[in-house]
Amino acid sequence: MFGYTEQEAIGKHISLIIPTERLQEETYIIGEVIKGNKVDHFQTYRQAKDGKQVPLSITVSPIVDDRSNIIGASKIARDISDQIKSQEEMTRLFEQVKELNAKKDEFIGLASHELKTPLTSISGYLQLLGNIVTEEKGKRFIAKTILQVKKLNTLVSDLLDVSSIEAGKLRYAVERFDIRQVIENVIELFAYGNCSHQITLDTNLAEIYIYGDANRVEQVLNNLLTNAIRYAPGSKQIIISLCVEEDQVKIGVRDFGVGIAPGKLEQIFSRFYRVDEANPNISGLGIGLFLSQEIITRHHGKIWAESEPGVGSTFWFTLPLK
Numbered sequence: 001m002f003g004y005t006e007q008e009a010i011g012k013h014i015s016l017i018i019p020t021e022r023l024q025e026e027t028y029i030i031g032e033v034i035k036g037n038k039v040d041h042f043q044t045y046r047q048a049k050d051g052k053q054v055p056l057s058i059t060v061s062p063i064v065d066d067r068s069n070i071i072g073a074s075k076i077a078r079d080i081s082d083q084i085k086s087q088e089e090m091t092r093l094f095e096q097v098k099e100l101n102a103k104k105d106e107f108i109g110l111a112s113h114e115l116k117t118p119l120t121s122i123s124g125y126l127q128l129l130g131n132i133v134t135e136e137k138g139k140r141f142i143a144k145t146i147l148q149v150k151k152l153n154t155l156v157s158d159l160l161d162v163s164s165i166e167a168g169k170l171r172y173a174v175e176r177f178d179i180r181q182v183i184e185n186v187i188e189l190f191a192y193g194n195c196s197h198q199i200t201l202d203t204n205l206a207e208i209y210i211y212g213d214a215n216r217v218e219q220v221l222n223n224l225l226t227n228a229i230r231y232a233p234g235s236k237q238i239i240i241s242l243c244v245e246e247d248q249v250k251i252g253v254r255d256f257g258v259g260i261a262p263g264k265l266e267q268i269f270s271r272f273y274r275v276d277e278a279n280p281n282i283s284g285l286g287i288g289l290f291l292s293q294e295i296i297t298r299h300h301g302k303i304w305a306e307s308e309p310g311v312g313s314t315f316w317f318t319l320p321l322k
Contacts, residue, residue: 232257
């Protein structure tokens with residue numbers, strides 16, 4: 001391992017293979033052996049005859065005689081050059097991925113920001129056009145186009161939020177608000193745009209006030225309801241439940257759709273993750289649940305899902321009352 005012959009090594013002090021700057025390590029190792037302690041998997045470098053330093057993993061154990069006196073030490077030294085190279089390569093790849101990820105987030109942020117202005121203009125012109133066009137068929141087409149522009153606008157906003165999360169700049173405005181009123185507003189909005197689904201609120205609470213960002217909580221509800229409609233095309237019923245458990249409010253959004261396989265439940269809140277096998281024709285970037293988890297976590301709450309394939313899913317989240 002070090003390039004010495006027997007004649008060159010036997011009888012010589014161990015410092016023969018220890019770099020000068022590491023001599024204190026041997027003092028520590030000998031000190032432990034004298035105490036009767038084993039030094040296990042000590043990673044260091046030792047010097048070969050040609051001056052090259054070899055990375056090692058060293059295990060040193062005390063040797064005792066019949067009277068339990070420590071009379072020496074046995075040492076096992078493993079060359080870990082390949083492990084070190086692998087670790088260095090992993091570190092290099094990790095830094096490269098981190099750099100690429102940062103560039104991607106920067107691109108998403110810039111692209112989303114640039115898309116905002118033309119989308120706002122398109123939406124404005126479509127509304128003006130809707131006021132001018134009198135033909136019923138034309139009005140219907142314009143209304144459908146405005147709806148698609150709104151969807152695109154929401155998608156761009158979500159991408160901007162993802163970029164803000166990565167930069168640690170997602171903003172929250174904390175205020176006291178009635179969570180039941182927020183839920184009712186969202187239901188009314190969806191009832192207007194998705195009349196094919198019946199969304200009902202199951203609660204015995206007349207009103208319940210909490211502190212947080214009402215708009216962000218509404219964003220979470222929008223994401224959960226959008227998914228409930230998207231992944232339950234054959235069902236027309238969605239139930240939102242609202243109750244208080246101890247010192248927190250608990251909200252659930254239940255659908256009766258395709259459900260999620262148990263192995264996928266832990267991954268669904270990951271950024272850009274989509275359960276494609278549920279329905280390959282369903283659109284989406286897989287950022288709604290990632291954003292929802294970030295918002296709820298920042299509110300000191302929890303979010304999770306319960307599901308049974310073929311029966312449906314319920315997404316729960318809690319928010320503190322105080």
